[in-house]
Amino acid sequence: MKQAMTPEEIKEEKPYLDWSLTEHEYDYICDKLLKRLPNYTEIGLFSAMWSEHCSYKKSKPVLRLFPTKGKRVVQGPGEGAGVVDIDDGQAVVFKAESHNHPTTVEPYQGAATGVGGILRDVFSMGARPVAILDSLHFGELKNNPTMRYKMEETIRGVGDYGNCMGIPNLGGETTFDSCYNGNILLNAMCVGLMNIKDMEHGKAVGLGNSIMYVGAKTGRDGIHGATFASADFSKEHETQRSAVQVGDPFMEKLLMEACLKLILKHRDWLVGIQDMGAAGIVSSSAEMATEGNAGMKLNLDLVPQREPNMSAYEIMLSESQERMLLCVKKGHEEDVKKIFKDYNLDAVTIGRVIEGENYVLYHEGEQVCDIPVRSLTEDVLEEPSKEIKPQYIIDAEKMPAWRPSFESSGETLKRLLNQPTIANDQFITQQYDSQVRTNTIVKPGSDAGVLRIRHTKKAVAMCTDTNGRFVYLNPKIGGQRSVIESVCNIVASGAKPLAITDCLNYGDPNDPEIFWGLRESCQGIADACRIFETPVVSGNVSLYNENDGQAIYPSPMIGMVGLIKNTDYVIPMHVQEADDIVYLVGKTTADFAGSEVQKMLQGKISGLPEAPNLEVIHDYLKNLHKAMTQGLVTSAHDLSEGGLAVSLAESVFDTEFGLNINLSEFDKTLLFSETPGRLIVSVKPENKSAFESLLGSAVQEIGRVTDQRKLSIKLANDELNTDVASLEKIWKESISCLMKSKA
Amino acid sequence: MKIAIVVFPGSNCDIDMYEALNTVCHAEAEYVSYRTKKLDGFDAVILPGGFSYGDYLRAGAIAQFAPVIPAIRKMAQDGKLVLGVCNGFQILTEMGLLPGALKRNNSLQFICETVKLQVKNNQIPFTTEYDQDQIIDIPIAHGEGNYYADDATLAELEKNNQIVFEYYQHNPNGSVKNIAGICNKEGNVLGMMPHPERAVEEVLGGTDGLPLFKSFLKSGVLA
Numbered sequence: 004m005k006q007a008m009t010p011e012e013i014k015e016e017k018p019y020l021d022w023s024l025t026e027h028e029y030d031y032i033c034d035k036l037l038k039r040l041p042n043y044t045e046i047g048l049f050s051a052m053w054s055e056h057c058s059y060k061k062s063k064p065v066l067r068l069f070p071t072k073g074k075r076v077v078q079g080p081g082e083g084a085g086v087v088d089i090d091d092g093q094a095v096v097f098k099a100e101s102h103n104h105p106t107t108v109e110p111y112q113g114a115a116t117g118v119g120g121i122l123r124d125v126f127s128m129g130a131r132p133v134a135i136l137d138s139l140h141f142g143e144l145k146n147n148p149t150m151r152y153k154m155e156e157t158i159r160g161v162g163d164y165g166n167c168m169g170i171p172n173l174g175g176e177t178t179f180d181s182c183y184n185g186n187i188l189l190n191a192m193c194v195g196l197m198n199i200k201d202m203e204h205g206k207a208v209g210l211g212n213s214i215m216y217v218g219a220k221t222g223r224d225g226i227h228g229a230t231f232a233s234a235d236f237s238k239e240h241e242t243q244r245s246a247v248q249v250g251d252p253f254m255e256k257l258l259m260e261a262c263l264k265l266i267l268k269h270r271d272w273l274v275g276i277q278d279m280g281a282a283g284i285v286s287s288s289a290e291m292a293t294e295g296n297a298g299m300k301l302n303l304d305l306v307p308q309r310e311p312n313m314s315a316y317e318i319m320l321s322e323s324q325e326r327m328l329l330c331v332k333k334g335h336e337e338d339v340k341k342i343f344k345d346y347n348l349d350a351v352t353i354g355r356v357i358e359g360e361n362y363v364l365y366h367e368g369e370q371v372c373d374i375p376v377r378s379l380t381e382d383v384l385e386e387p388s389k390e391i392k393p394q395y396i397i398d399a400e401k402m403p404a405w406r407p408s409f410e411s412s413g414e415t416l417k418r419l420l421n422q423p424t425i426a427n428d429q430f431i432t433q434q435y436d437s438q439v440r441t442n443t444i445v446k447p448g449s450d451a452g453v454l455r456i457r458h459t460k461k462a463v464a465m466c467t468d469t470n471g472r473f474v475y476l477n478p479k480i481g482g483q484r485s486v487i488e489s490v491c492n493i494v495a496s497g498a499k500p501l502a503i504t505d506c507l508n509y510g511d512p513n514d515p516e517i518f519w520g521l522r523e524s525c526q527g528i529a530d531a532c533r534i535f536e537t538p539v540v541s542g543n544v545s546l547y548n549e550n551d552g553q554a555i556y557p558s559p560m561i562g563m564v565g566l567i568k569n570t571d572y573v574i575p576m577h578v579q580e581a582d583d584i585v586y587l588v589g590k591t592t593a594d595f596a597g598s599e600v601q602k603m604l605q606g607k608i609s610g611l612p613e614a615p616n617l618e619v620i621h622d623y624l625k626n627l628h629k630a631m632t633q634g635l636v637t638s639a640h641d642l643s644e645g646g647l648a649v650s651l652a653e654s655v656f657d658t659e660f661g662l663n664i665n666l667s668e669f670d671k672t673l674l675f676s677e678t679p680g681r682l683i684v685s686v687k688p689e690n691k692s693a694f695e696s697l698l699g700s701a702v703q704e705i706g707r708v709t710d711q712r713k714l715s716i717k718l719a720n721d722e723l724n725t726d727v728a729s730l731e732k733i734w735k736e737s738i739s740c741l742m743k744s745k746a
Numbered sequence: 747m748k749i750a751i752v753v754f755p756g757s758n759c760d761i762d763m764y765e766a767l768n769t770v771c772h773a774e775a776e777y778v779s780y781r782t783k784k785l786d787g788f789d790a791v792i793l794p795g796g797f798s799y800g801d802y803l804r805a806g807a808i809a810q811f812a813p814v815i816p817a818i819r820k821m822a823q824d825g826k827l828v829l830g831v832c833n834g835f836q837i838l839t840e841m842g843l844l845p846g847a848l849k850r851n852n853s854l855q856f857i858c859e860t861v862k863l864q865v866k867n868n869q870i871p872f873t874t875e876y877d878q879d880q881i882i883d884i885p886i887a888h889g890e891g892n893y894y895a896d897d898a899t900l901a902e903l904e905k906n907n908q909i910v911f912e913y914y915q916h917n918p919n920g921s922v923k924n925i926a927g928i929c930n931k932e933g934n935v936l937g938m939m940p941h942p943e944r945a946v947e948e949v950l951g952g953t954d955g956l957p958l959f960k961s962f963l964k965s966g967v968l969a
Contacts, residue, residue, distance in 0.1 A: 162856050166887070167797040169758020253756050253800025347755070434856045436887040438944050439795075441762040446951075455949065457765070570949055 006371070007314065010040035022050035028384055036378040044364065044371045047316040048379060051282040052289065055546055058383040061512045062544045065522050068529040069539040075501060076538055077199055083124040083278060084195070085540025086202060087502045089566050093456065094199045095463055096130035099138075099192035099562040101506045101545035105247045106160075106189035110153045114160030114189050115250035116324050121193040122168065123278035126259050127327065129203040129266045130195030133440065134454055135165045136175040137191050138467040138506070138560045139431070142184030144423060144741040150184065151742055157189060160250075162434040167252035168259070171443050172435035173452025175467040178644075179423045180602075182471070185550025190506040190543075192562040194465055196456065203266055205277030205287070207330035207356050208295030212274055214288065214354040215336065217343050218258045218326040222309035224248045225283070225322025254325040257346040262327060265342050272335035279326040285319045285379070287328040288354075289362055293380040295330070301354035303366040315366035330356065388512055390519040396477060399596075399611045406593060407600050412648065412671045412716070413723045415600065417733055419645045419675065420652065422599055426737030427656075449576045450492040450641045453567065462567040464498035468643075469508075471556030472597035473612045474527075478520040478557055480614050481597075482527025487615055487679045489563035490535050491641040494624050495682055497574035497631045498565030500535055505542040505561055510554025512546045520557040521546075528559060534617040537563065574631055576640045577658045578685045581710035583637055585662060586694075586702045588627060589620065589681035591647065591673050599644040600675040613678065620680035623701035627684070630697045635690045642681040648674040648723070650683055652714055656731045661713040664706035671721040747966030749775040750788040752818070754809050759795030759832065759943065766943040771959045778814070785817040789966050790827035793818070793834025795887070795941060805848060805890045806836030815841060827871055827962060828935040832888055835927070835937030844928055844937045845903070846895030852920030856889040860951065862914040863926050863940060867907050870933035871965035875957035881914050882954035884940040886926075891939040893921035893928075906931050911938055 008018065019029055024046070032049055033040055041049065055061050071079040077094055078086035084098035102117025118135060125132045139157060142150045165172050175192070207214060225248035265273060275295065277287045284306070292299040303318045313321075329350075331339050336352050343350035357363070362379065364372035375382075409415045419425055432447035444462055445453035451466040468488040474481030486503070493500045505528065510517045532539060548555045567573055578585070595601050596610030630636050642650045651662055666673075685708055686694045695702065706716075714730065716723040749767060753760050760777060767775035775792070778785065785791055799808035809815075822828045822843050830838040838844045851857055860883050865876040876882070895903065900923060903909050911927035919939070927938025942955030 159855075166856055166889075167756070167758075167800060169796055251800070253797060253802065256756055256758070256797075256800075433859055436856070436858045438858065438885055438887065438941075438950070439758060439762065441765060441944055441947075441950060444949055458769075 006043040008043050010042050013043060013046055014040055019046050019050050023054055024050040028053060031384055036382055037374060042371065044315045044319065045374055047320060048285050048372065051285060051320050052379040053383050055544065056281050057286050059544055060383045060386050061388060061546060062507065063385055065525045068525050070529060070533050071538050071540065073502065073536065073538040076540055078202065079540050080542060083127045083205060085502065085504060086128065087540060087564065088199065089461065089463065091459065092198050092200065094197055095564050096125050096128050096195040096197055097193060097504055097562065097564055098124050098541035099190050099504045099506045099560060100124065100543045101508055102189045102191065103186060103508060103545050103548055106157055107187050109247040110156035111160040112247050112249050114157040115164040116248045117189050117191045118161055118164040119250045119252065119255050119324050120280050121191045122170065122255065122259065123280065123327065125193045125195035126262055127203065127205065127276050127278045128195065128197065129201040130197035131263060132170050132193050132195045133442065134194040134452065134465060135170050135172045135191065136452065136465055136467050136562065137161055138175050138469055139177045140183045140188035140469065140558060141179050142187065143179055143181050146746045153187060157187065158431050158434055161191065164250055164252045166436045168256050169439045171437050171439050172447065173437060173443065173454065173465060174432055174447025176469065177428050177431055178469065180471065180556065182556045185553055186548045186555050188508050188555065188558060190467065190560045192467055192504060194463065194564060201267055203276050204294065205291050206275035206294035207291035207299060208297050209274055209356055210358060211333045212356045213331045213333060213336050213352045214299060214301060215329040215331050215339060215350055216306055216326065216353045217329060217350045218348060219251065219254050219323055220307040220309040220349065221318055221321045221323045223313065223317055223321060226317055226320045248322045248324050250324050257348055258325050258327060261343050261346040261348055265339060269338065272332055272338055274330040274332060276327060276329050279328055281322065283319065283321045284328065289376055289379045291328065291330060292362060292376045298357040298359040298361045298376065299354060300357045300363040303364060305351055305353040307349045307351055315364060315371040388518040389515040390522060391515040392519055393516040399476065399609060402610065404593065405595055405601060405610050407595060407604055407672050407675060412674050412718065412721045413725050415675065416648045416652065416723065417730065418603060419599060419649055420730055420734040421737045422603055423738050423741060425599060425645045425649055427735045428738060429735065430738045430742065444570060444573050445496060450495040453496050453573050455570050460569045462570045462573060464493050464496040464565040464567060465563065466492040467560055467562045468492065469558050469560045471558040472608050474524050474559060475556040476597045476608060476610060476612055478523035479527035480612050482524035482559060483531040483615055483617060484612065484679045485559060485561045486528055486531035486535060487620060488641065488643055489561045490624060491680060491682055493563050493565035494628050495574065495576065495639040495641045497572050498567045499628055500537045500563055500565045502540045503532060503537050503561050503563045505539060505559055507542065507544045508548055508555065508558040508560065509546050510549045517554060524557055524559055531617055534621050572632055572634065574636055574639045576654065577638055578654050578660050578708045579637045581660060581708050583685040583687055583708040584691055584704055585664065585706045585708060586684050586686060587647065587681065587705045588623065588684060588702050590678065591676055591681065592678045593673065594676045594678040598675065598677040615679045623698060626697050630694055635686060635694045637685045637687055639682050639684040642683065644677065646675045646677050652730050654683060655714065655727050656734065659710065661709045661711045661727055662706055663709050664716040666705055667717050667719055669718050671718045747774065747789045747963060748787060749773060750778045750785055750791045751775055752780060752791060752793050752814055753777050754780045754798035754812060756798045756800055757794050757796035759941065762943045763792055763794045766946045766959060770946045771963060773963050780812040780814045782814050783817060785821055791818055791821050793830040793837050795832030795834060798833055798837065805833060806840040809837045810840040819843065822935050825932065825934050829872065830937040831941055831943065832939055835939055836890065838935065838937040843935050844930060845899045846893055848890050849892040849894050850890050851892050857918050858887040859918065860885045861916060861918055861940065863911045864914040866912050867910045870910065870929050870936065872936045872958055872962050873910060874964065875961040883945065883952050884942055884954055885944040886918060886940045888939055891921065892919040893925040895922060903928060910936060911940065
């Protein structure tokens with residue numbers, strides 16, 4: 004087929020500007036990289052591969068801040084997913100990915116394909132996906148039927164895909180804030196398990212080896228999805244529906260089983276394997292060739308196609324789902340075909356590894372592309388970004404700290420439990436199969452999900468955490484606090500934190516204030532990861548999360564995985580026995596900037612969240628973990644949104660117990676402070692001295708578990724006395740009430 | 747007792763069943779492909795949960811045409827044990843081995859939770875280790891578990907004591923007469939929406955599913 008425009012017309016009419024390629028980049032490609040004018044197909048490939056989504060051209064300098072190495076890190080960022088050693092030759096493999104733009108436009112398919120994509124990243128490494136988590140951020144539900152619809156569809160999308168695949172969803176987090184009204188966030192994380200010896204790479208190497216296409220056929224869906232994800236939303240873009248892909252989890256299930264069979268049983272036939280994710284065939288093939296230092300020739304006529312008359316450009320950029328690209332040793336093509344045929348899947352040789360370093364495409368008998376592979380993958384112009392510290396932060400640094408003022412702490416607690424961000428999210432998690440494959444020890448609703456590793460005593464804990472409000476008020480401190488929350492969640496389950504993945508969700512990086520926030524918050528994340536010894540092993544960047552100029556809060560999502568060496572010491576979140584002693588771990592200060600109570604009472608957030616002392620927190624959390632492995636801790640629960648009172652209440656929900664707490668030196672407002680790095684734990688009386696001698700001054704005894712369903716808290720200037728059942732009812736019904744509301 | 751676990755394209759609770767039988771109950775179970783045409787040598791066959799053929803069209807609707815189906819039908823006729831859990835139950839109704847149908851949950855949402863069941867018939871080979879009317883906790887995970895049958899069929903089910911499990915106190919999906927599981931008239935074919943294989947180990951939250959497998963395995967020894 005003829006190219007849609009001649010190279011000269013492209014130079015003249017600049018269609019690439021619509022694909023987010025700048026004139027400067029175009030000139031650089033012409034003058035420095037190709038030394039000629041690129042044709043229509045070639046410039047289409049450049050625009051996709053040089054999009055932020057594929058190239059990280061804006062965020063690269065920021066990503067370099069992260070620590071990525073560690074004793075247990077087998078594979079850091081750069082491959083499909085990060086790989087972390089968990090002893091005995093086994094590894095956890097994990098990564099998170101954002102699908103914010105597609106989910107905002109078409110929530111069901113956007114969410115479903117977000118899950119589908121992250122699963123492929125994990126099984127392409129040779130790992131079997133064993134858990135899915137999500138991190139969902141919606142606009143306010145109240146008086147917002149569109150948002151309620153979008154939330155329902157998003158949940159259904161996440162659920163349908165994972166449920167059909169038979170991979171348990173271990174939860175995650177859901178928050179609500181008006182900053183996500185025009186741009187919801189869907190981050191999906193997948194955790195896989197493998198034997199390290201089975202690890203695969205996305206590379207193509209070895210002259211004459213075949214490039215094979217497996218899985219679903221290619222259609223016109225998702226063309227330019229990567230560039231779509233790399234530009235702002237606006238009313239004008241509402242029509243970009245064609246850029247959203249459509250998912251088929253059944254196809255993916257077959258594809259996963261076939262790929263795992265090939266990798267695990269016939270690895271000598273396979274050279275490399277990669278998911279066709281963002282920017283479809285071009286990104287997977289170009290990245291594999293780059294990784295293998297090879298040239299590649301593809302014949303696009305051989306690509307299985309779902310629609311007639313697709314142009315080379317469309318075939319290369321389609322983001323049709325459930326497809327993988329393999330590099331197969333010459334002579335084993337038929338063997339590979341047979342494996343995929345067993346699963347009723349296409350497996351087609353579409354090209355070869357060739358000499359040299361060029362990327363050559365043929366379509367309908369004509370050569371439509373001949374460019375150096377690296378020009379697509381490595382010669383991207385990094386874009387220096389301007390930074391400005393926003394005035395509101397400079398102002399906040401000089402302002403006196405805000406403190407809440409209220410009559411009754413009991414009433415305030417009830418109102419807080421009714422806030423959708425704090426309320427029970429069973430409405431959501433119940434729609435996900437959390438037990439399939441029968442390894443789930445701790446189901447959604449706890450601080451972290453816990454999965455045993457079958458036929459061992461080991462288990463892995465996992466969680467996702469985002470603190471958009473703190474990051475907005477002070478990006479560096481907010482970044483640190485996000486990691487602290489993850490660490491606390493992982494430790495609360497009895498696990499030792501291993502490493503993190505991230506999704507960096509921000510607004511338009513061309514806005515110097517937003518870029519400043521991006522860099523500062525990543526610095527904060529990096530600082531905390533160094534102290535907590537949790538390197539960043541994989542991740543994803545999602546910029547341009549804006550709608551008509553309104554940016555989301557900077558919302559880096561931390562996905563953390565931890566290791567439990569003995570499932571006997573998985574720590575539950577709920578208290579277990581009357582008369583157990585309740586301790587507060589960590590110091591409480593008047594830290595209300597960005598807190599849930601501030602949002603609730605003020606209708607907005609302001610101020611400067613406190614900077615945490617990372618070393619101190621790290622020290623006592625290490626000791627707490629040690630106490631857990633010695634069997635000294637009966638239950639543990641992290642303090643996050645809503646602070647101490649909310650966590651105390653949550654620790655007795657769904658139990659037969661209550662709490663008798665004495666905080667007579669506490670001002671009542673401190674019940675709702677959100678000072679980071681705190682947990683409540685319960686300890687048997689006979690373990691009191693052993694526990695205290697390990698934790699020292701980091702803990703404070705605050706009360707006892709009782710066998711009456713009452714929450715009693717004595718404070719310096721108030722007394723909270725309320726029955727647990729009424730609190731539990733508010734907390735459990737909040738979200739489903741909102742979803743049913745007619746307003 | 748040799749047990750076949752049928753793997754359809756899209757089955758995903760096959761491994762759960764395999765581990766529950768082999769690892770926990772030390773039974774002898776193996777996977778068989780949906781392409782298998784003969785199940786000779788097996789004493790029992792299990793249709794596990796999952797999304798056979800993506801549950802496209804209607805849960806279980808396409809699986810009923812798989813090559814293995816006639817062999818399953820033959821086992822049922824020969825009086826061998828046939829157990830369908832979740833998607834397996836849906837397939838058994840689509841095949842006509844069990845009456846009625848499974849509609850979408852009345853909430854129109856997928857539901858995963860642990861529910862209480864009451865054992866209504868402890869006289870069939872799958873339930874002898876339970877007490878009559880015993881209340882047990884078993885997880886469910888389905889989007890189409892809302893059992894329906896017309897009045898005549900229900901009267902027949904009741905008359906023949908074919909209702910094996912009922913949801914107790916809380917009906918999660920709107921099923922008629924709170925039905926969670928039924929058997930055929932002879933009692934050798936059982937279909938149920940809840941997942942007993944998810945309730946066989948304390949570490950995973952409970953063991954109320956174990957008696958089902960124990961009953962099942964014991965009956966095999968006697969037979």
